[in-house]
Amino acid sequence: MAVLSKWADLARSHSSAATSYVTNLSGPARSTLKLVAGSAGVGLLAAIVAIAATGPWQAGQRTAERAWAAAREGANAAENSITPAPSAPAVLTGIDPAGSTSATGPDTPLPTAQGLDAALGPLFNDPALGGIRTGAVLDAATGRRLFGHQADQPTAPASTTKIATAVAALETLGPGYTIPTTVVPGQAPGSIVLVGGGDPTLTAAAPTPGADPSAQPASLVTLADATAKALRARGTTKVTLSYDTSRYSGPVIHPIGINENIAPVTPLMTDEGRVDPNSTEDAPRVADPAASAAQSFAGLLQARGITVERTPAPGQAPSASGAPIAQVRSMPLSALVERMLTNSDNDIAEHLARQTAIGAHLPADFSGGAQAVRQALARLGMPLGGTVFLDGSGLDRDDRLTADLLTRLLATAASPAHPELRSVLSGLPIAGFTGTLSDRFNASENAGATAAGLVHAKTGTLTGVNTLAGTVVDTDGRLLVFAFMTSGTADADAAVDALDRLATAVTACGCR
Numbered sequence: 001m002a003v004l005s006k007w008a009d010l011a012r013s014h015s016s017a018a019t020s021y022v023t024n025l026s027g028p029a030r031s032t033l034k035l036v037a038g039s040a041g042v043g044l045l046a047a048i049v050a051i052a053a054t055g056p057w058q059a060g061q062r063t064a065e066r067a068w069a070a071a072r073e074g075a076n077a078a079e080n081s082i083t084p085a086p087s088a089p090a091v092l093t094g095i096d097p098a099g100s101t102s103a104t105g106p107d108t109p110l111p112t113a114q115g116l117d118a119a120l121g122p123l124f125n126d127p128a129l130g131g132i133r134t135g136a137v138l139d140a141a142t143g144r145r146l147f148g149h150q151a152d153q154p155t156a157p158a159s160t161t162k163i164a165t166a167v168a169a170l171e172t173l174g175p176g177y178t179i180p181t182t183v184v185p186g187q188a189p190g191s192i193v194l195v196g197g198g199d200p201t202l203t204a205a206a207p208t209p210g211a212d213p214s215a216q217p218a219s220l221v222t223l224a225d226a227t228a229k230a231l232r233a234r235g236t237t238k239v240t241l242s243y244d245t246s247r248y249s250g251p252v253i254h255p256i257g258i259n260e261n262i263a264p265v266t267p268l269m270t271d272e273g274r275v276d277p278n279s280t281e282d283a284p285r286v287a288d289p290a291a292s293a294a295q296s297f298a299g300l301l302q303a304r305g306i307t308v309e310r311t312p313a314p315g316q317a318p319s320a321s322g323a324p325i326a327q328v329r330s331m332p333l334s335a336l337v338e339r340m341l342t343n344s345d346n347d348i349a350e351h352l353a354r355q356t357a358i359g360a361h362l363p364a365d366f367s368g369g370a371q372a373v374r375q376a377l378a379r380l381g382m383p384l385g386g387t388v389f390l391d392g393s394g395l396d397r398d399d400r401l402t403a404d405l406l407t408r409l410l411a412t413a414a415s416p417a418h419p420e421l422r423s424v425l426s427g428l429p430i431a432g433f434t435g436t437l438s439d440r441f442n443a444s445e446n447a448g449a450t451a452a453g454l455v456h457a458k459t460g461t462l463t464g465v466n467t468l469a470g471t472v473v474d475t476d477g478r479l480l481v482f483a484f485m486t487s488g489t490a491d492a493d494a495a496v497d498a499l500d501r502l503a504t505a506v507t508a509c510g511c512r
Contacts, residue, residue, distance in 0.1 A: 109476045110139060115511030116147035123505060124149050128498040130464065131488035136403040137506060140414040140471065140479040145407070146511075154386035154400035155487050158460030159344045160467045161394030161401065166337045166424045167409050168376035169352040172359040175334035175420050179355065181218060181268070183227045183325040184317045186242060192227070192325060193317040194294055195244040196268025198364075199330040200351035201339070204270040204277060204296045214335060218328040220270055220293065224300035226326035231306055238307040242315025243268055243294035248354055250365025256395050262346040265354070265366075266290045272347045290314075338427030341458055342435035346393040353392025366391055382408055397462060406469040406483035414471070414481065428470045431455035431503075440500055451504040457482075464488055466495040472503060476510045 116137055124133055136151035138144060145151070179199040186193045201217040208216055231239065245266050252264040260282045263273030269289030271277035276284075286292045294312035301308050330336065333352075340348035353369030360375060362368040370389035377384060388400040413424035429435030432442055432452030436459045441451045457470025469483035484502045489495035 108478055109510055109512060110142075110144075111137075111146050111474060111476075111478065111480070111509070111511035113146055115509065116506070119505045119509045119511050120147055120149070120502060123498070123502050126498045126501075128491060128494035129486045129489065130466075130495065133484075133486050134403045135482070135484040135502065136407045137480055137482045138407045138411050140411055140481050143408075143411045143415075145404070146480070148404070151404040151407075152383075152385070152402055154388070154402050155485050156397055156462065156465045156467075157394055157399055157401040157406070157485065158462045158465045158467050159346075159394040160406055160458050160460040160469045160483070160485070161389075161392070161399055162340055162344065162349050163406060163409050163424065163458055163469060164373055164377060164389070164401065165349050165353050165356075165392040166341060166427070167380070167413065167421055168373040169333060169356045170337060170421050170423065171376045171380060172356045172372065173333055175332060175337075175423060177333040177355075177359075178329040178331070179351075180327050180329050181220075181223060182327045183223065185322065185325060186240070186315070187318050188240070190236065190238060191240045191242065192231075193242050193244050193315055194268065194297055194312070195317050196247060196266065196290060196293075197330075198247055198267040198351050198355055198358075200269075200272065200345075200348045201330060201336065202268075202270050202293070202328075204293070214332055216331065218330050220297055220328075221300060223326055223328045224297060224304060226328075228301055228304035228306050230325045237305060238309060239301070240309050241294065241298050241301070241312040243290055243297075243312055244315060244317045245290045246316055247358070248364045250363065250367070254350070254391065254393075254395055255366070259395075260284055261395060262350065262393065263289050265347075265350045267351075267354075267364075268293050270296060272345075334423035337423045341424070341427035342429050344436050344459060346395060349393035350391065356392075377405075377409070380412060382412075394460060395462075397465070401485075403469075403483040403485050406485075407481045410469065410471060410481040410483075414479065425456070425471065428456040428458055431457070440496065441504070451500070451507045454507045455503045457503065460485075461492065461496075463492075464490075466492060466499060468499040468503060470503075472507045474507055474510060478510075480506060482506055 120135070120137075124135065132153070132155050134150040134153050134155055135147065136145060136149070137147035139146055180197040181199050181202055182195040182197065184193050184195060185191070199218055202220060203217045204220045206221040207219045231237065245268050247267040248265065252266050254262050254265065263269060263285040264287075266289050270293045273285040273289035273292070274283050275286055291312070298308040298312050336348055336352065339345060340352065350369070353373060354364040356376060357364045357368035357372040360372040362372050369392050373389050373392065374384065374387075383402065383404050386400060387402065387405060388398060390396040390399050410424070412418055413421040429437035430453060431437045431440060437455070437457060441455060451472070454473050455470060457468050460467030460469075465487050466489050467483070467485045470481070472480050472482060474480060482503060484499050486495055486499070
């Protein structure tokens with residue numbers, strides 16, 4: 001998080017210092033920063049902070065995002081203007097876990113309830129928002145609710161549920177928590193057991209040379225290298241292999257049934273069980289991800305001179321197996337949370353709910369995960385009246401959250417008192433640039449042009465359900481958190497546009 005402090009210090013300096021810093025950046029990053037102009041610069045600078053702080057992802061996703069943003073500069077750049085808005089330092093201070101000051105200075109004007117009512121009230125009359133429409137806006141610095149429209153009414157949250165899952169996992173396990181995948185000796189001589197720990201990002205691909213281990217998934221290739229080396233050191237070149245999935249319990253299929261949006265939830269799988277590991281969107285999944293991962297591991301051992309007799313079979317590691325033969329660990333939980341939120345990754349969400357259940361000594365199944373999330377939020381003093389948690393991803397249509405809860409979660413994540421939750425903010429998609437908001441608030445669309453870079457928010461979409469919850473920076477530089485939720489929508493595109501207009505309205509007004 002030292003990067004955040006560095007950028008906050010930069011934003012506090014005068015514009016010539018910022019110009020000097022940008023001049024020394026690489027081409028894509030420098031081009032991206034050219035987009036920083038006027039009040040929109042605050043949000044984009046915060047967006048760049050989030051990208052820089054979390055580092056590159058697998059296959060260079062973060063790098064690609066910067067390059068993509070740079071390619072768009074012609075649409076909404078002020079070519080020679082890179083001076084941050086005067087309010088930028090205060091906003092950046094608010095998301096710096098090392099900072100002890102509030103999100104905005106004491107002299108920054110606070111929007112009024114009357115002002116926000118005037119700006120948002122008419123927009124809630126849009127019929128595109130369906131039969132149920134709720135919303136709330138809070139000030140991040142004070143936690144004070146500034147606007148509410150049926151804010152306490154529970155409704156289907158869709159993927160904004162992942163905000164709750166993220167907060168609960170971080171609160172229970174801590175941001176540095178990692179998930180192991182282990183090879184241990186089996187009960188019989190010459191046998192080994194591949195033990196799944198529940199790492200949802202374990203990959204069968206080789207790691208990227210020189211990449212930060214905390215910013216890329218654990219690799220089955222790395223585990224095979226270490227296992228083969230350890231076995232040869234013991235004089236073993238022939239083994240039988242079994243695989244242990246006992247870390248989780250209960251059904252592996254989500255209540256929605258077999259679906260390309262999510263793999264069977266098993267503690268051992270590679271590349272999220274995708275039939276094509278290189279696919280990035282919803283894609284077909286293998287029927288038994290654990291067996292598939294074990295077969296891949298057997299092949300990797302064979303290629304390293306270790307003969308694997310027979311097809312890998314389900315098994316269980318001995319209770320007293322001693323020191324592991326080899327082990328790899330996932331990215332830290334903070335990085336898993338960011339990836340889950342940015343990409344709205346259902347697989348990561350369900351695994352994090354189970355990891356939270358394990359941390360809370362509850363059954364690692366759908367119900368245990370839901371119970372663990374609720375317990376963690378209760379410890380934080382969250383308003384849980386009327387809420388229903390049935391999964392960690394929000395795919396279950398019977399989940400129920402409130403706009404009040406979502407905004408309270410985000411405000412808590414923004415609080416200097418909870419630095420362990422900071423990746424909830426840094427993982428939010430950035431309007432017009434990253435993740436599930438990369439094609440929303442587009443500069444070519446007049447209604448959303450002023451909000452590109454300023455809105456950082458988690459999306460939620462099911463048939464007839466559309467939600468949006470995150471943070472915005474208003475024209476006075478005030479960091480606000482919001483949640484807008486709709487159910488009963490008939491036209492998804494129209495509902496999304498209506499939600500985007502609500503978020504844009506918050507950025508566009510001081511609302512006093």
